[in-house]
Amino acid sequence: MDRRQFNKTLAAAGTLASLSPFGIVRAQGAKLKVGVLLPRSGTQAFIGQSCQFGADIAPAVIKQMMGVDIELMNADTETNVDTARSRAERLISEGAQVLVGPFDSGAAGAIAQVAEQKGVPFVINIAAAPQITEQGYKYTFRNFPTAVDLVRNGLALIGDLFQATSTVPRTAVFMHVNDTFGQAMAKGVGGLMPRLTQLPFKIVDTISYDPAAKDLTVEVAKAKATGADFLLLVCRLNDAIILRREMVKQRWNPMGIIGPGNPGMYENQFYSALGKLSEHCISNVPWYNPKAELTKLIEAQMIKQFPKEKLMFHALNVGFTFESIMIAADAYKRARTSNSKELTEAIRQTDIKNRMMIGGPIKFNAKGQVEGIGSAAIQNLNQRPTVVLPVAAAEAKPVFPVPGYVKKS
């Protein structure tokens, strides 16, 4: 080695040494290993696979946006809390530096414990049980509203809808599916309604029905007999289809059908099964902002990777799963290390303004719960889910009362 070579080597070593305290070299050379836990089989398989699209498109979009390399480590929780826990253990033992998932509160609780024990950050994509972030976990973060916030946002949007359409319905009949989700939502509606005094309507009757019901003749007849101005409906997909058909059969045309925070009426199968009958149903749910730059980027990537799929039919699942990986990538970029403590601290300091979902910037409170996620009023227009509220994100104006509504004397 001559003097010049020696000097070059020394300069290179010096540069490396000066950068290493800031972790620049450590972070930029490596990929962030993200363990993605989703229920891709079992009873929640349909939703888990939908969420997986969000994870699968994340590496390319994040690389383009942030220059961060992501390596996905996928694991199927099989809609089973035991499996969720052991898969989380496996992912960590295989080198996952952050965990993301799992679209289920029970599984989230089990994974959170593993994350705490191993000191690995865990970003929940979808799970609404409020208690998850009340446990004092240090490594668990949730980028999803709690069940209470979900209903509160959904009901508040009903008031906005009436204001936007200059309507004042006085009565509603509340129908809900009688399963765990439906019961929880019903409880939320029952608890919040008396406090939301700005809402002009009263619930004149509450009718629950079996989630596996093949016929809703009696329930719909009962609801129609109340003479309520509109139908407040907490449903799932299959019962929503049966119920809508029955309403047409019985010629019940209320001012509209509004879901205060539930799936069912914006899903692809709802449109394909009902065609024109699916029109004008409204669902107030967390949704992506169709006008956001990030949404356009993700939609383009989705078309590229999954040409047969449409983002609008996976909106909530893709959006929150993508965002949870983005939170990890953003923290990794700022921390410049995958060291779990520093990465966790960086996630805690998250402040992402350029986001996909409707709501304020992604910021976590002291408990690891994100605040300020909003909901959007999604109305079925031209057989596709269309954002009609909030105005800032709206693609069209809300239609309420729906065509065909005949005001009773």
Add this chain to the structure above:
Amino acid sequence: MSAPASPLFADRRAIGLLLALLALLLALPALVNSYILSVAILILYFAYTGQAWNVMMGFCGQLSLGHSLYVGVGAYTVAALFVHYQISPWVGVWLAVVICTLMGLVIGFLAFRFGIGGTYFALLTIAFAEFTRIGFDHFDWVGSSGGFFLKVESHGTLDLLNLRGSPTMFYYLALAMCAAAFVFCAWLLKSRAGYYWQAIRENEEAAQALGINTFRWKMLAVGISSAMTSLAGVFFAFYYNNLFPEQIFNISRSIEIILGPIIGGIGTLFGPILGAAVLTILADGITELVAAMGLEIPGVKQVFYGVVLLLVVMFLPHGIWPTLARKLGLGQGSGK
């Protein structure tokens, strides 16, 4: 359907093998990583619940498809006492056992007193598990459908009194439960109850004709089985720290409980343990193998479960253990 009983631990070789297995299991946490330890905990958990279910079905011939009921009620009882009144699980467990035993006895009484047997009895057990689930969905004191959560301590904690600790602690707890259940069931099989149960299982009318009070002995089997299963619930509550009626009372959990003994060998002592080990290890192995091949096939484990069950029913109708025991020269008795 079930293998006949034989004297307990009559074979020194069997005892030697058992002790070697126990030694290996005792040393396991020091030998494996946390993932394998979590799989081992699952195996022991299902081996224990399988053993508890085996008392009712394997020994006495009463098919229950609703054992998740006792897991759930046991779990909720102890967890609620712990969360609301800070009562140690070692104290709360007694109440859980009493409640679950009473529930088991009520179901048993309704069925046996009114001559409900076979598949109708199985349906009754499902019905009880289902309406209990619906009840807990509306039971606000334990979080109803929104779930019931136990406070999680930091991972360095080791508080045996309150069952707060690392997976290693839970592993040894599951091992102790499994070993105790094995010894207890071995003793039961050798007891008068064991012989009466087997007589009832093989031919209830004949047993009755011989003067056995079948109602009384069937009730005893149900009581013991439900009491044992409630302990699994206690373990579940403190290991997972969150309970949801939809999950814990679900019929799929009852099916998970019974798969081990069916695959391993109904009515045998070692069958539930072997079945749990085979199913868990092979299912995880299949998942690993598929992943190593670069494939992602969600649900492969469920397909595998179906295929294994089919093969066992077709080629090993008594389960794996009786055949394996014969090949190992350990006899085919349920005592081994």
